[in-house]
Amino acid sequence: EPEVTQTPSHQVTQMGQEVILRCVPISNHLYFYWYRQILGQKVEFLVSFYNNEISEKSEIFDDQFSVERPDGSNFTLKIRSTKLEDSAMYFCASSGLLGDTEAFFGQGTRLTVV
């Protein structure tokens, strides 16, 4: 069964450092997303990406965040200067079509900022 894969599974970084989280979406999907989940809280939308550009972003997705699809398979989330409050589980997701089609999630990257 096709799946979304994310690397690394766990990343520990020092405050102020840059991190890049990587994702390989399902191959024939067109829409890509990043979500985050702070421990004990709900899953929150960060950004969606379609046709090589951001289609929507939340208030959380400020100038410290950026996304990129550097080649035909990878989709990355960069946090430029990490803060303690960026510690969370980051989930990548993809879907085939907008809206009505279900999004499938990767297993997540647990980011710990120390």
Added chain:
Amino acid sequence: RKEVEQDPGPFNVPEGATVAFNCTYSNSASQSFFWYRQDCRKEPKLLMSVYSSGNEDGRFTAQLNRASQYISLLIRDSKLSDSATYLCVVNGNSGYALNFGKGTSLLVTP
């Protein structure tokens, strides 16, 4: 007002029981509705989409009431493996973002 609200539970039920979860959403323009399941420290996994006419998948039945902005999930004949957090999910205005409820915790006991 929270966009998607759920009773956090926990719901503790014996094996074989029937359990129902409810969810309300605030955005009347929402078009897509889902139930996801999340195991501890794992990713959300799609359980089922929810359609206006109601839909069933084995032991699971989902209902949508657009007028009341209310979604439900019924689990019949609960199994130990059903123990998880059940997330009510609704798409937003643009259709891109999914809005998640905080989830309802279910523990099925022997």
